[in-house]
Amino acid sequence: MTFRRPLLLSLAMLGVLAALPESRRPALAQAAAPAEAPAEARVQFANRTGQEGRSLFVVRSGRADWGRNLLPGPMPSGKVFNFRTEAEAGCRFDLRFVAADGREAVLRGRDICQGPRIALEAEDLRAVSTSRPAPGEPNPRARVSSGTGFVVAPDRVLTNQHVVGGCGSIFIRTADGRTLPAVPPARVDAGLDLALLSVPGNPGEVLSFRNAPEVxxxxxxxxxxxxxxxxxxxxxxxxxxxxxxxNGLGNNPGHYQISAEVQPGNSGGPLLDLRGHVVGVVVSKLHAQNIAKRTGDIPQNVNFAVKGGAAQDFMRRAGLTPRGAASTGPELGGADVGDIANRGTVFIRCER
Structure with a gap:
């Protein structure tokens, strides 16, 4: 049997780690019946555990992930942290506190309408199994691949479909170093090789597309x-x-051919003009070895990006209004364009 080798090489990179058997976590108390929601609640959390706090997660009861860490930095024992809940979130919340020594405390179904003050004591901390990650956190023993994405609307990240296809869990690392889970399902267009992720917790600044003039x-x-x-x-x-x-390979009208060097892991990242506007989404490179076998010559730096107009149309079909502007004025230096891109570009971790 004969088959054709691919001409294009997608840029997601796969790193395989050994998977260990999971152990069951202890059962936790079930949430009680919901109470009437307040207009807004101000909650006071006190750390009395004797351990410095590393992170605090507070989410509406029943949510599948823990969202983002609320603490701006380490929380010493004996200190109090205040936060507010939104009216539409109701009264019942799940809380998870992670201490610097790796132990954690989890409260389920806490009624903040009845008790807006929460205090954790040393006896509330429990050791965490190392064979299974806490909900909403990366699993260090998962099979992992990675790519790039960028923020295109509040709490929305655009990337390639091949970066996130088949993932069991998806996490993004923001420019300021936070790790946030993406909330499934992703909106995808397999034909364009694009995917739109929902990432609550402010993953970064929205990057603006170029609407005019034509590239x-x-x-x-x-x-x-x-x-x-x-x-x-x-x-x-x-x-x-x-x-x-x-146009792209085979005269593909939805792609640009570009000479900006890209490698595995660049997939889904922004392609910007010299005024800091997005003109495309990096998607693939020509498979040099396979082309060399067919032609006897090695192609030099032939790469492709999905056109920005096609990406914006995909966003509109998903119910989003892209941020766009005319690209005018003096060109910027590469470092300045990089500063703009950095504020809205994220690293994507796919766990399988």
Whole structure:
């Protein structure tokens, strides 16, 4: 039997780790019947555990993940932390406190309408099984692949479908170092190879698309993302290049051909013009080895990006209004464009 080798190489990178059997976590108390929701609740949390607090998660009872860490920094024992809940969230909340020594305390179904003051004591802390991660946190023993994404609307991240396809859990690392879980399901367009993720907790600043003028052949562009994670450093990388062609492989009208160097891990990252506006979504590179076998020559730096207009149409079909602007005025230096991109570009971790 014969088969054709792929010409395009998707840029998601797979790192396989050994999977260990999971152990069951202790059963937790069930939430009581819901109470009447207040207009807004101000809650006081006191750490009396004798341990410095590393993180505090508070979510509406029944939510599948823990959302984002509310603490702005370490919380010493004996200190009090105040937070507010939204009216539509109701009265019943689940709370998880993680101490610096790795132990944690979990409260389920806490009625903050009846008791807006919560205090944790040393006896509330419990050891956590190392073979199973807490809900809403990455699993260090999962099979992992990764890619790049960028913020296109409040709590919405755009990336490639092949970056998140088949994932059991998806986490993003923000520019300021926070790790946030994506809430399924993702909105996808397999034909465009795009996916839209819901990531509550403010994943970063919204990047603006270029609406005018039309992109021209020969324009300078910058690709921004996380190539070769685990081999290169974990910080984002910037590469410069040009728009080489206004169509992709096989005359694909939805792609640009670009010379900005991209590697596995760049998939889903933004392609920006020299005024800091998004003109495309990095998607693939030409498979040099397979092309060389067919033609006898090695192609040099042939890469592709989904056009920004196609990405905006996908967002509109998903019910979002893209942020866009005319790209006018003087061009910026690469470092300045990188600063703009960095504020809204995220690392994506896919666990299978």
């Amino acid at each position: 021209r052949r020969g324009e300078g562009v910058i690709a921004y993302g996380f190539p070769l994670p685990g081999l290169l450093s974990s910080d984002p990388k910037l590469t410069r290049g040009e728009v080489n062609g206004l």
